[in-house]
Amino acid sequence: MLHLPILRKGRPYESVDKSVTVHHRTREPLVAISQANPGLIRRDMLSLPEVARAMAGFTCAELIALCEKAAVHFMNDSLPLGGATQSPQEYVEQLSATTGLPHVMVRRNMEKIGGVMANMSSVLRGLTRNLDLSILDTGYGEDNRTVVSYFRRGDSLGVVLPSNSPGVHALWVPAFALKTPLVLKPGSSEPWSPYRVIQAFLKAGAPPEAWGFYPADHAGAGEILRHCGRGMVFGDVSTTRKYASDPRIEVHGPGWxxxxxxxxxxxxxxxxxxxxxxxxxxxxxxxxxxxxxxxxxxxxxxxxxxxxxxxxxxxxxxxxxxxxxxxxxxxxxxxxxxxxxxxxxxxxxxxxxxxxxxxxxxxxxxxxxxxxxxxxxxxxxxxxxxxxxxxxxxxxxxxxxxxxxxxxxxxxxxxxxxxxxxxxxxxxxxxxxxxxxxxxxGAIQTNRIVWDQPHEGNLFDHLYARRAFQAAELQTA
Amino acid sequence: MSSSNVSVPAALKAKIAATRAKLDDHVLETVDWHFNPKTGTPFWLDYAKNILKWDPRKEVKSYAGLNKFPLFEDEWLRGGPVRRWVPKAYAKMPISTFETGGSTGVPKSRISYQDYRIDYEMFSRTLPDKYFPKGADWLHVGPSGPRRLRLAVEHLAQHRGGICFMVDLDPRFVVKLIKWGEMAMMERYKGHVIDQALTLLKAHPNVKCMFTTPKLLEALCEKVSLSKMGITGIFCGGTEMTPQFHRFAVEELLGPEIYFAPTYGNTLMGLAVHKEPTKEDNWAIIYYPPMPRAVLEVVDPDKPEDLVPYGGTGRVRLTTLTKEVFIPRFLERDECEREAPCAKFPFDGVRNVRPFSRFNTSVVEGVY
Incomplete structure (x- = not known):
């Protein structure tokens, strides 16, 4: 049986507690997924401020370049999967096996995720409304002839992910390019995509510390959302209701x-x-x-x-x-x-x-x-x-x-x-x-998404805030 | 108890038989005590006369004879008069009452005279002196108030020549906070408890041993290195511990210099001690009850008179046999795997105890 480990700062950890996900058709066990206990998640999160400081050392341009490299690996390469490897075709088959999604739909979603990674520069342009991203590197600068300063609202983005469709993974990936460490809790039958995205980034040379992958139960999910600086949760009304009034958490519930x-x-x-x-x-x-x-x-x-x-x-x-x-x-x-x-x-x-x-x-x-x-x-x-x-x-x-x-x-x-x-x-x-x-x-399908046009909240606004700012060096004489 | 479905070495077989014989004798003694009109417990005397309509002193000849009793109903322990549970022989002794449950409604009460002392002195013998040094002071961080732990941990410390410092945690309040969705307040309350514990640890360098719960242990270790604070032994219990938590506690929270003693206990039973983990156990937490004062069995939830095979999963069935309390065949709200006897514990144990899955209710274990 395949095994998916926890990734603690990008490094595999095999838990004693594992949940087994079956092939939807045969009901045969397909993958054992290491489960993180809430204390372990919280302990790892203690060091996130340090990781965030390290991430701040990268320029946005460097991180975008890593995204572009990772996109190639994500779409084309065999990547580590626990003690084994996973080819792109195996990714399609395994994801289909646990979610029921036909291969053709998995591939479309795969392209969506890969597309966001490959086009990170334009995605960020949309998210930041064409902000000169070097302003995020220095903390301040001139944008459209106005002095602006942005600061990060939290040291990490915790994401509680769903299992229904892999396309949603395109939503959180830009956080990496925005210098934010990620703490991901995958859906129980769709751990494949976030794991593969992380492996693609690691192969591209991204800092392992920026990546946390914590399969867990509801208690573990709650710990992530309680302790991350910013959060994102996907789920039905009952799951998302409790976070609806928490401004730290971006809620992705039913669309209607x-x-x-x-x-x-x-x-x-x-x-x-x-x-x-x-x-x-x-x-x-x-x-x-x-x-x-x-x-x-x-x-x-x-x-x-x-x-x-x-x-x-x-x-x-x-x-x-x-x-x-x-x-x-x-x-x-x-x-x-x-x-x-x-x-x-x-x-x-x-x-x-x-x-x-x-x-x-x-x-x-x-x-x-x-x-x-x-x-x-x-x-x-x-x-x-x-x-x-x-x-x-x-x-x-x-x-x-x-x-x-x-x-x-x-x-x-x-x-x-x-x-x-x-x-x-x-x-x-x-x-x-x-x-x-x-x-x-006009005649546009509801499901035709342009990634530089975010809905359900703008990830940049979620992760960054603008402060009032003046600097003598920028004042014109 | 049956050991028919494992192959047992002869020496262990002899030990098991001897333990069983001792248990049978102990059952006769306990039944005679609780159903004797002179020494007996008013509840049981009344029960035998009006419900059973047979005399347990005549009918029960061994541990197996307890199967003639129906399952014990813990609802009987709610409400008064609590003195109906005090054996006549102890009517004039100083009696404590310990509570369990009670987040809403009337808690269940169990009376006690000496049992908690006896149980914790027995437990004390299982603690290694190297890590729980005699004369060292203790810190209790966890539920106290009306619970047995309050007096029991203090007695344990005193019995080992130490003094026990206390930080209280009110689990009923925690349950309410969670039900109200006040998670931020729950975190603050946890912080309040942990802050008090840290203050005591910093102020009293002779504190080397602690009792605490799994969640509070995690929270403490997020603030300090207990090893650097001089702690050498942790006695942990109160809520479920998973094998993964066991490993995490030993490998990451505590490290090699601190001994971790997980326990399974409650107000009705006393304290089951853990078997030292081996590599083969893969961090499973294996407990053995304080025989012959309490017996833990793992039974088929649908036929609670039948034991499951060794390694099989079932519901925990408790029988408590002390002079203070007689609880025959009580189905706990826990499930686990049945563990075979071993040389150190020649009787049945329980592996990886967890909330009974069929109740299908999420157990509120926020802080404690």
Missing amino acids: SKIILGEDEVDRWPDYIDLMAASIAENSGRSCVNASGVWVPRHGKDIAEALAQKLAKFQPRPADAPDAEIAPFADGGVAGRVNRMVDAALSEPGCRDVTAAHREGPRLVEFEGCSYLLPTIVWCDSHEHGLANKEYLFPFASVVEVPQASMPEILGPTLVLTAITKDPELKRRCLKYQHIGRLNF
Whole structure:
């Protein structure tokens, strides 16, 4: 069996306590993951200020160069994996084995992570709004003819990671280039990506001290978030709620991402069905940037039918199929529970599973020993129905009719909103609405992410703060 | 107890048999004491008369005979009158009551006269003098108040010729802080406890031995090197310890100059001592009970009358047999693996005790 060690300041440590993650299909043990006890994590974190001081000795340019080198290793090389090695293909297969994500989707996510590492310079330009990064090296300087000074808000970034989709790892990687040591708690079935990212950086020559990899239970995760200077947590509502009011922690919960069509565009809805379907179903609907709602002023039932017809064609395929469109649940029991939840909500009046009429058989299906939830489009009579604003870990979306005058306020918190309209008033209201994390005007998929346009908080703002600053040497005569 | 499913050397077999015979004698003595109308415990006398409707003094002939009793229900220990648990023979003796639980509702009470002294004197004999020097002073940092530890650790220190300094921790308050989500306040409270401990350690160089809990030990070691503070022996208990914690404590928190003595104990049992770790144990924490005063067995959770095989996982079943307290066949809220007898402990032990997984509740162990 493979073994993934803890990485303490980049150095492997084999714990006595290990958790075993199984192959989702065969249920055979695949990897033993060393578990860090909370005291060990806390003890290592005592030295983070020292590590942060060492990181400050690197220039941003040097760290960006390391990111670019690491990207090449991440994408192409065999890298250490405990006592073994892992080729890029093995990474794809192993990640797929424990999460259920088809190879083709893993590869797309891999490219996303590798892309952020390779393009760190432009990612940081976006995050810092084109700040001259040498200002972070010296602590102050002139930016756009203004004297500015930035300081780091904490000595480390602790990240409690999810297992649903590896694309999220692109979010924390820039912290390294921003001179911040990382303390990572991987998801129990997706330790592969953060481990491989770290190994790629170590091979590129990054300081090992900057990297902590601590598989752990909830208590360990809590220690990381309590003791890191800054934190980031991914999870469902119950996980993220307790950190919602902690300004040190950036919370990444459910997205409730949506697409709206304005009065001016809604009659052209057939032109946007492909965009809607892709927003809902790409990456098997596992991302917070996947759309879970299509809200329109009219034609709702037609749109729901068209989406249902299109998505009902999705069928489970082998994990290595190049045209795999949907992922199984790594734990079949979870698929059953989610399916029952959806059915229970559908039993409330005012809602209909439109896909049911288009697919042959039930929503929950078994294929090669795995449980899949097939894409589901529901039509809701009212935005107040229990399913109108729900997000699940499979391609699921509700279609709702609401008056344009009520949008976007009626949408509630929305991580990504694609507003297909040219109506200046609707666009103005969307721009004003504070509960949208990422706003797309026009025909842009909700899941098309431009990494220099961060949503759910800006990592640079999370890690750095600006202070008022004057220096005699910079004052003009 | 059964050793039928391991191959046992003859010498150890003889030891096991002798221990078993001693246990059988001890059971007869204990049952006779608690069910004798002159010396007996009011609760048990009443129970035999009105619930059992048979005389344990006649029916119980050995340890196995205790299987005739139903499982002990710890709920019986909640509320009064607490004197129903005082054997008539001790009615005029100075009696203490020790509590367990009680974060919400009525705590469970166990009366005590001398047991804690006897148990801790027995435990004292297992401590190496090199690391727990006679005459050295002690520091207790952990739950005290209504708990047995308060008097027991002090007695241990006195029994070994030392004086015990005390820093109190109120676990019920910690439980509340966690339930309220006041994690920052919990950290501050922990800091308050640790600060007091550090002050005492700095002020009293003769303190060489400590009792503390796993979490407080971690917190102390984040502040100072206990070795540099002159500590040579740590007696640790109160909450679950994992094998990984065991290794971490020995390798990183304490180092080679400090002896680490993990224990498993509670108000109802007394104190189970740990077996010295060997390489083969891979940091498993193996405890043996204070036989014949207490017996720990590992039973099938669905059929608690059946022991699991050696190495098998099951629920801990405790039987306490002292003149002060008789607790037959109590199912603890813990699970573990069943450990075979060894030369030093020729009776069953328990390995890697942890909260019983079927209860499926997260145990609140924030600070203590």
